[in-house]
Amino acid sequence: MKYIDERTGFLVCDSALDPLKDICCQADAVRSALGRYILSASGWRNVFAASKDEEDAGEVISDEDAVIVAHIAHVFYEGIGKKRPRILLAVDARPTGRILSYITMRVLVGLGADVSYLFISAAPETMAYSHEGFDAFCYISASHNPIGHNGFKFGVDGGVYERTVSDALAVSLRAALDGDDCVERAKALSALAQEEQIDKVLLEAKEEKAKALAYYRTFVLETAGVDPSFHADCGIVGELNGSARSLSIDEGFLQSLGCKTHYVNDRAGAVVHAIVPEGENLIPCRDELKKCHEKDKRFILGYCPDNDGDRGNFVYVRQSTGECEILQAQEVFALVVAIELADLSKKGVGPLAVAVNCPTSERIEALGEIFGAKVFRAEVGEANVVNLASELRSQGYVVHVLGEGSNGGNITDPAKVRDPLNSVMTFLKLFADKSLFSYAIEKMTGKKPEGEPSLEAMVDALPVYTTTGAFSSLAKLHVKHTEWARLKKEYERLFVTQWQTMALEEEGIMGYEERQTEGTKEVVGMGEAYRSPAAKGGLKMVLIGEGGEHLAYLWLRPSGTEPVLRVLVDVKGKKEALHDRLLSWQRSLIDQADKALD
16 A cells, blocks of 8 residues: 555555565674764664765665664664553654654554554654653654754653663664674564554554644643633744644644734745754744734744754844844743743742753853742753753752753743744743733843833843854864763863963953763762763853852763764853853864874
């Protein structure tokens, strides 16, 4: 049976064909291919395009990758530890997703799993629906990475597995590929499924998708804390860049709340620009909003997601000038934190806390001081922040908003994944409630606002910080040596040696302290005693003023999703010259440390 998805017109698969039946590769080549994979708690990723060009939009994958995918599905199934588990399977809009999901489906069904398939589905939609009695979910995506990448996220009850579970699965995968018979075992796994079993899953996919959309709509409303009668008179532009959000609830949902909408590039799979929604990739959305605002002044907000639709960043209209501006990722997160903390503080809820990742701008601490919330930091990785929030709730804190400010977007409890619709709902609550707007602005500025609620006023009231964009060309470094413990030790030595020569006293900076994050823990202290032997966590040098206040920080961490070292500098105030000087020093320190290990 050839299965065509009626929403997209895509040929999903031919259930009579076994994609592994005629493959031809050697076990050594398979193990060599696995060496290109990144297996982290944030997801397992690889350039699956057969050419290995990360910008290749082709659908074909290599024989070696097909073998690995079959074993990935097997170790995921075994890791659930239950006979006939109920599994939710979905993909984002990447071309290689179709073959990856088909292989995964065949293996899971053949092993006895009860598989519900959504085909192309936004990550937040999939993960919300996974609460509906599923033993686990498998979401095939590479999120913000270029089009030739793809990968796997495994989880349960709306969130990805904890690192210990993910690491255990990675150990099982490597063991499964260790034998010289790994190719034949992969073929046998793919051959287990019967054609009628696959047909049943595919024929039920349409009904399953309808259930997922209905569940997701209710979930978004409940997460926002509003009832179905909530109304907001606002115009919103969605530039979806061919993402999985093209097949989600966005347009109809917002229209049902009273919003006027305009959507472009909303055909799933039709990716028209680079995937990560940062910087210049938000220009099409900004320009579309400008055109809409000129015709109808109600249009004041626009958003663009990444391919799986969990990360979304925003553009907005400065209503005093009519100009459309791009919000930086750190600004998006800070705005949501400010509005949500203001809402909770106004209602007298507490004690309040916010869970963030290590490279989130310290403007969040400044907002915490304003609204009476403590800020806690975890290592980069959505799972780390979600787990930290859970730990804080067990200690009695109210943690309603959390996330990775360095990437934009937010996670709003009870969601366990970022969702641009959650951010939209936070902004709509501000527009719809003048008392909330007034309370937030007065707390942040000491003055009562004039006029109607606006994002412009909120942006202008945010604590001012100068922060490296997470996807700036200067925010990552390729290094020769990946022995992270040795590299960090040498970095620390160089930092201490060069500290006095930087003469930062003129900036009010009198000292420093080192902070390191591993998983959900942040520790203060320099040296090997404060980090794990693998040393894969974040390292931050906090620059301190005479009174102990934090004035800036320099941060680094090995990426968990790309073979690079990520760096970032955050400076209190609008101090671009100091930011650029510190970022140049940070990159130089790392380069010197890398060369010292030769």
